[in-house]
Amino acid sequence: MSSEPKPVLVVEDDGLIRMDLMDTLTDEGFQVLEAANADQAVMVLERHPEISALLTDIDMPGSMNGIGLAQLAAQRWPDCRIIVISGRFNPENGSLPEGARFLTKPVRDGVLNTTLRELSVSP
Amino acid sequence: MFCACAEITAKVATERAHKTQRERFAQVFELNQGGIAMLVGPEHVFDYANEEYYSMIGAGREIIGKTVAEAVSEVVRQGFIDILDNVYQTGETFVATALPIELNRGPAGEKQNRLIDLVYQAMRQDDGKVSGILVQARDVTELRAEEARKELLSHELGHRLKNQLAMVQAVASQTLRNAPDLATARKRLNERISVLSDAHDTILKGGRGASTVQQLVEQMLALHDDPAAPRIRSSGPDLKIGSRSSLSLSLILHELATNAVKYGALSVPQGNVELEWRVAGSARDRFEMTWIEHGGPPVAASEGSGSGTRLISAGLNGTADGRVAIDYDIKGLRCMVSADLQTFQKEH
Numbered sequence: 027m028s029s030e031p032k033p034v035l036v037v038e039d040d041g042l043i044r045m046d047l048m049d050t051l052t053d054e055g056f057q058v059l060e061a062a063n064a065d066q067a068v069m070v071l072e073r074h075p076e077i078s079a080l081l082t083d084i085d086m087p088g089s090m091n092g093i094g095l096a097q098l099a100a101q102r103w104p105d106c107r108i109i110v111i112s113g114r115f116n117p118e119n120g121s122l123p124e125g126a127r128f129l130t131k132p133v134r135d136g137v138l139n140t141t142l143r144e145l146s147v148s149p
Numbered sequence: 150m151f152c153a154c155a156e157i158t159a160k161v162a163t164e165r166a167h168k169t170q171r172e173r174f175a176q177v178f179e180l181n182q183g184g185i186a187m188l189v190g191p192e193h194v195f196d197y198a199n200e201e202y203y204s205m206i207g208a209g210r211e212i213i214g215k216t217v218a219e220a221v222s223e224v225v226r227q228g229f230i231d232i233l234d235n236v237y238q239t240g241e242t243f244v245a246t247a248l249p250i251e252l253n254r255g256p257a258g259e260k261q262n263r264l265i266d267l268v269y270q271a272m273r274q275d276d277g278k279v280s281g282i283l284v285q286a287r288d289v290t291e292l293r294a295e296e297a298r299k300e301l302l303s304h305e306l307g308h309r310l311k312n313q314l315a316m317v318q319a320v321a322s323q324t325l326r327n328a329p330d331l332a333t334a335r336k337r338l339n340e341r342i343s344v345l346s347d348a349h350d351t352i353l354k355g356g357r358g359a360s361t362v363q364q365l366v367e368q369m370l371a372l373h374d375d376p377a378a379p380r381i382r383s384s385g386p387d388l389k390i391g392s393r394s395s396l397s398l399s400l401i402l403h404e405l406a407t408n409a410v411k412y413g414a415l416s417v418p419q420g421n422v423e424l425e426w427r428v429a430g431s432a433r434d435r436f437e438m439t440w441i442e443h444g445g446p447p448v449a450a451s452e453g454s455g456s457g458t459r460l461i462s463a464g465l466n467g468t469a470d471g472r473v474a475i476d477y478d479i480k481g482l483r484c485m486v487s488a489d490l491q492t493f494q495k496e497h
Contacts (some may be wrong), residue, residue: 040312041463041471042397046319049326063469087469087492113311132315 031149032078033057034142037067037095038111039086043131047081050135055149063088064095071099077106079147081138083131084112093117096126107145109138184288186212187272189281193217193233196281205265205288207254223253223260233282236269240279243269247293264290309392313349316396317342320460327456337456340407341400344368348399352392360395362388362426362438365402373406373415380415381406385426388436391495393467394488398438401465401473404457405440405484413482414445420481428490436465436493442481449477461486468492 034056038044041062048058059074061067063086071077080099084092096108100123110122113131122128127141142148178185184202188195195212203210212220218230227250236243247264254261266287274280320341328334347368351360366383374381390398406415406422414420422442429437442448461484464471468488476483 039469040316040319040393040466042319042323042460042466043315045459045463046322049322062471087467087489113315114308131311132318 030076031057032076033059033074034079034081034147035059035061035067035070035074035077037061037064037080037082037086037092039063039083043083047133047138050138054139057149062086064090064092067095068098071103071106075103077103079107079109079142079145081109081111084110084117085114093121097123100124100126107142107147109141109145182287184284184286186284186286187281188217188233188284191234191237193230193237193282195220202284202286205254205263205286206252207258221252223251227251233269236271236282237279240271240273242271243267247289263288264293312393313345313396316466317345319463320345320400323456323459327459341403341460344372344399344403345396348396352395360390360392362390362398365390365395365399366424366426368399369402369406372403373410380420381422381424383424385424385438386428388426388428389494391467391493394465394493397463397466398486401461401486404461408455408457409442409445409482412446413448414442417445420444429487430490434490435487436468436490437485437487440482440484440486442483445481447479448482464488465493467495 034051036044036047036051036058037060038047039062044060044062048060051058059070059077061070064082065088067080067082071080080096080103082092082095086092090098092110092112096110099106099108108123108126109129110117110126111129111131111133116130117128125145127145129137129141178197178199181199181201184199184205186195186198186202194214194216198212203212206212206221210220217233218225224230229250232243235241245265245267248267250263250265251260252263253259254263266289268283268285270283270285271279272281272283321338324338324341325334328337348360348365351364351368362385366385370376370379370381370383409415409420409422414422420442421444422440424438424440426436426438429435458475461475462473464473465486465488469492471488472486474485476485
């Protein structure tokens with residue numbers, strides 16, 4: 027168990043859905059950071075290398091989509107757990123980095139929480 | 150009684166009947182919607198082809214009396230002669246669907262890539278020996294393209310539905326989180342989902358990507374303003390809006406108006422609202438909308454804690470660099486919503 031609380035990062039271009047995900051996680055006791063696209067997310071990750079989990083949508087405007095972000099994060103921040111969430115894509119095998127999880131949108135509260143715990147991410 | 154004339158007449162009548170039947174059969178081939186051709190002999194010489202077959206391989210080509218290899222030479226290297234040889238030798242039928250083929254069928258004989266459904270069947274003479282091949286072919290290029298387009302569209306609709314459910318889930322959860330009581334929550338949620346539904350109507354009515362900002366503003370005015378004594382002055386250019394942005398813009402407009410009626414400029418008789426939208430930015434690459442309230446009671450920032458304000462601050466869905474600024478100016482609330490224009494108008 028770590029003594030310092032480690033934040034999780036929510037990356038989602040839809041402000042409403044981002045807000046809702048953040049509320050859910052905050053209710054669970056997580057400290058939550060946010061980004062509206064992959065480029066912003068990289069900046070947040072650079073400022074907060076202690077982020078314990080990245081929860082990202084796939085289909086977002088910007089130079090990179092959520093799959094690209096997941097790949098990059100797995101390389102640069104190997105300790106950060108990754109959950110990819112989308113209504114459109116069902117990523118084919120191999121397109122997500124090893125250990126990353128995929129959830130379909132809309133996400134059930136319980137599923138989000140269970141998945142985080144399975145990845146050993148706790149508030 | 151022997152009567153030569155009667156016998157001759159009967160023979161002629163039978164012949165006529167046969168002739169009529171042959172002509173009928175010929176017509177059946179001609180009228181067939183698919184391309185039909187008959188090939189004779191081991192070299193596959195064209196004996197007959199109907200209109201549709203000609204139009205499929207390229208109208209005006211001379212083929213009767215020629216072998217397939219001579220008449221439609223471009224199919225040789227595509228392996229079709231080998232298939233015909235095999236059907237001729239084995240008598241086995243060859244069937245293929247959506248087979249890619251290159252045909253010099255353009256107006257000037259230029260090459261085109263098509264997809265055809267194709268059947269080769271051996272035709273046998275009385276002793277059972279194969280004497281030729283019946284070719285039935287149908288150009289399915291356009292049909293397949295249409296099918297692919299429909300499949301893409303249904304995939305796209307499925308995705309859109311998932312996104313909208315996620316949005317409704319978020320709206321419901323925001324509404325319930327911040328509601329003072331269940332009755333208020335029920336009313337608010339009902340209004341919000343109706344607004345999304347109305348916005349969706351403009352998307353459906355106008356067809357793909359044909360909603361405009363004006364349409365969404367009019368829907369909001371119909372709900373919150375009185376046309377006999379209008380208090381919301383709105384103006385802006387005719388601007389197309391993408392379906393994702395249109396759902397969130399309709400919700401933002403609804404929340405601003407609801408807020409104004411409850412606490413803001415529209416809560417007192419003398420108050421009014423100026424609503425304007427425009428294309429902004431030095432590169433004319435941003436959408437900008439401003440909502441400015443006048444003449445209402447003094448504004449307090451504490452009003453900004455409700456679910457309405459949270460829904461407004463969620464911004465425009467599907468846009469890059471979307472921003473929302475709410476200014477609780479003492480003279481009246483001001484809100485500015487802006488986003489990158491290209492993604493604002495994009496169909497996702």
